[in-house]
Amino acid sequence: MAQWQLFRLTRGYPWVLLAILLIMGGCASSNTNESASREGTEQVGNADSAYTLKLIYTGAAQKDELEVEAAMNDYLQGKLEARIDMVPIDWGQWEDRLNLMIASRERMDIIFTAHWNKHAVNVSKGAFLELSQLLEAHGRGILETLDPLFLAGSKINGGNYGVPTNKELAAQGGIIYRADVARELGLDMAAVHTIADLGDIFARIKQAKPDMIPLYMKQGETFNAHYIGNYDALGDTSIPGMILKDGKHTTVLPNYETERYVETLRITRDYFLKGYMNQDAVTNQTMNMDALRAGNVFAITASLKPGKAEEIAIYTGLVGKLAQKELNAKTISTSETAGAMLGISSTSQRPDLAMAFINMLHTDAYLNNMLNYGIEGVHYEKVEEGIIRQTARTSDYHPAANWMFGNQFLNAVWDTENPDKWDSFQAFNEGAHVSPGLGFVFDSTPVKSEVAAVVSVDRQYLNALDTGSVDIDHVLPQYVEKLKAAGIERIIEEKQRQFDAYLHSR
Incomplete structure (x- = not known):
């Protein structure tokens, strides 16, 4: 378990955290293989040695976050030599926390970003990688499914520093x-x-x-x-x-x-x-x-x-x-084409894995829905293909952040929503006034x-x-x-x- 997760679990009980870390230290000294950590790049499917991708986004921490993380990591085995560590930061703390993390060059991998949320300023600070080569090498699913207007309208000085969410354009x-x-x-x-x-x-x-x-x-x-x-x-x-x-x-x-x-x-x-x-x-x-x-x-x-x-x-x-x-x-303006993106931190040690994970969020419905809704049979129940209903534990994992992650058109819809919701999204884009500033980003x-x-x-x-x-x-x-x-x-x-x-x- 990552030290970040231990800190969250034992917050307010420092003696418990100390005891756990001492036990972990003892185990590591007796078995050096186990200390080969989640920072490594060992073979695909080895969850204990895979690289840990830190996903930084804004939102409230969820009660069952660690349980969902574990399920996501089980699913990733054999598909991506990486684990995921979700790091939600409350909206009220977001700007100050992210500024500190960027300034201190903390190791991060995937960061939620948006033009209305100081994206251009953070790009100028060198916080994000330019993604053209990574998209070509590890983001083919994104390029094949995302309306080109999203990428064209979110460029800064000719480069893309975030992958837009596939959602409504208007x-x-x-x-x-x-x-x-x-x-x-x-x-x-x-x-x-x-x-x-x-x-x-x-x-x-x-x-x-x-x-x-x-x-x-x-x-x-x-x-x-x-x-x-x-x-x-x-x-x-x-x-x-x-x-x-x-x-x-x-x-x-x-x-x-x-x-x-x-x-x-x-x-x-x-x-x-x-x-x-x-x-x-x-x-x-x-x-x-x-x-x-x-x-x-x-x-x-x-x-x-x-x-x-x-x-x-x-x-x-x-x-x-x-x-x-x-x-x-x-x-329709740059605020929409770049209104919700996932950027790759310039401090990431495996930007290739970060892009591959973002690509999965754009193409893998099962992973996308797990990130957004939790575990099937626990946090939601499947009514029929593409339709889900709440359970007694829905509130234990409900980030309500679908618009931040990957491809919204992969999302299931609740049985209380319009079953033709995604068709409505497509119709919503029709007749929208295009801003004279579409595609321009001030330097x-x-x-x-x-x-x-x-x-x-x-x-x-x-x-x-x-x-x-x-x-x-x-x-x-x-x-x-x-x-x-x-x-x-x-x-x-x-x-x-x-x-x-x-x-x-x-």
Whole structure:
């Protein structure tokens, strides 16, 4: 068992960990063959000596994670000379933990990454390998099944530093809400088309159910999230300068000069002052799905796709009680083509095995479903081919992270979902507006000091503004002044220069 797994099992009981390590040390000295470790590259199928691939991703740790890992490793025997060690990191800790792991050059193999999650910044740090040769040598299944638009739209300076998940290409934002409560109160959700239309709905909720929070928000999960605002940051969303994904204009603007952004701030502030939102939105770290599961929240913001409400209903225990409401136009941008990827760390000792494992996630339905749903007969039961149902132990392993791993079209669907879900995904892509910035990713190297200064300012102001927690007229001018002092205008100028060159070269 890896020391990482021992640490997780014995957390809070250091004397137990010490005893186990002493016993293991004694065994190793008496049998040197056993100390040939999971770091080796011995023959295929020898699970005890195979190389251990560390899969780093963001999400909550699962109760039965080690049990599922063991089942996956049994399955990999004879197929790949590797074992898998899943290392989930909570969303609230993700950025700081990953930054530390990258800076310390910790040995990692496969890392979840996305353009909205500082992918370009981490590429510039040398965190990921360029994958062209690895894809040709060990990723043929990926190349044969993945729409070429995914790889073309996720390149950075002509290279791929992550393998996109095979999923929907289009994107749409809105809310997931309690359909049972809406029915009970006779709320006309069909009349809701924009975030401004939600005011009357939230007022009814607050009046009829004073103990229910009409809308839950937290950092990054607001009306100004890129998936609702339809903002194209032309790469990393933490770097200022954007266009509108659903528009035609190619002028790069800072957020404070974008009319939609400022208007959304004012609507959010209005809802905050009327008590339609959780008043601790600026500090609360509870994930929005966990807040919904608690039972006292009517709606959360969400990036939507066909069947998203049904997926969340299973995770939250609210089957039959949720629905989704789209609040913007469907779009396709680099945020979607590179919105969920698996990168290979530059510290990996066996990038060939890492790519081979990613390739299996794109081609091997059994492995893919085990990673996403756990063990058949334990965490789910098979109803018929491609259809599964919950068991008493489903909640013990339910990462709800299908969109992160490999090929979603290999996933089974729950019996509470639309059995034609994947056909709906294909139809969802039709008629989507293509962003003028599709395929462009800003290289922040020329302005990296300014980017660092602006990110620091954003940490001070942005969350408070986006959650409506502060007075817009008073705080927004302060924010703008600090951004200009930090060099935002230099960043916008450089991003526009690069974007113009990209548009000219197409």
